Amino acid sequence: MSIFAYDMGVPSIEAFFEKRLAQGRAYFTREEAQAAFDLSPHALSVALTRQVRKKRLARPWRGFYLILRPEDRAFGAPDPVRWIDPLMQYLQLDYRIALLRAAAFHGASHQAAMVFQVIVPRQMRGFEIGRQRLEFVYQNPQAFVQVNQTGWLGSLKSEAGFAKVAGLELTLLDCARYFHKAAGIGGLAQIAKDLGGQAKPSDLAQIAVHYENSAVRRLGYLLERAGHVAQADALRPFVRQAKTAALLDPSVKPLVEGLPGLHEKAPGWRLILNESVEVDF
Structure with a gap:
């Protein structure tokens, strides 16, 4: 032919x-x-x-x-949820849909996911196809294997089948770890407020073992601030493991380079509050 x-x-x-x-x-x-x-x-x-x-x-x-x-032709490609699972199977790579898309899936109504974010245990370059934009977020392979477990994952359904998505507790910790990709500290605070009350404290504590201590403390502080006391208390033991106080938002630079400035402290979480946080109610 x-x-x-x-x-x-x-x-x-x-x-x-x-x-x-x-x-x-x-x-x-x-x-x-x-x-x-x-x-x-x-x-x-x-x-x-x-x-x-x-x-x-x-x-x-x-x-x-x-x-x-x-x-689909007007957008150049269908929603990635319809083909991310077969693509990752083709690449023979495990994954989970995460961050803003996962937060929206779990009911964080304030989060509009402009990019389809996928956490993978390998460095991968994102790409655009039509109006769709995909971003691959790297997680250390050892930590990825520990947390990308069936019990801590959910599934997003489409007419093409199912795609793996971070479960609620995993979504909270992913957003705390990669907050700069999840609308910043303000975005993390909003997600913590919207979703934190639904999280299982025991699952939060188990998953948190595999995350950076400073990220866990940021999440605990924001959960407590949002009034989700049981969930915050589940993360409080991690404060005892902290060697130094961490900035709430390490991306915020002091007004004068080299000078730390004066910031309010949250001693209960060993955090320096160098950024004001506001959320919608």
Whole structure:
């Protein structure tokens, strides 16, 4: 079969797309396409590239393709929740949807996720595809394996199946650890207020063992400030392990470089409150 037959809409390629869509699999790998069609590797590459140009396909990763429905074409790609799981399976890499998208999933109504954030145990470059933007956040592999457990994960459902998402307690600790990617300290404070009361104190304490002590203390302080006393108390034992006081927001620089300035302290959490925090009620 010639490459030109594909571009003319010969039923075989249409049937391939339709069969995948009917199965709820709006994606395929290059290897699957190679097995389905009697084309040389070069001819297949040209055929797939032309389908991408026609906006019938999108390619978020080399060798991995998305079949675009008409409603997807205006955005250049469907919501990543519909294809992140098969993509990560293709890459043979464990993952979890996290931070702002996970917080919104759990009910943090103030958080608008402008980027689809995924935590992985490997350094990966994010990318944009159409109007969708993906960001991969690195977590130390040892810590990742310890916390990316079934009991601490949830699942996001779409018509394509399920995708792994951080559970509520894991979301809180991820946002505390990577607060600079979760709308800053103010964003973390809002998430702590919105979600903290639903968190299981015992799970928080168990997961927190695998996070930096300063991140745990920041979360504990913000949970206490939001009135979620039981959850804050579950994290209080971590204060005894702290060797030094930490800044609430280490990204805030003093007015005069080299001078620490005078800041209010939260001795109960060994924090220096160098940033005011406000949340919506």
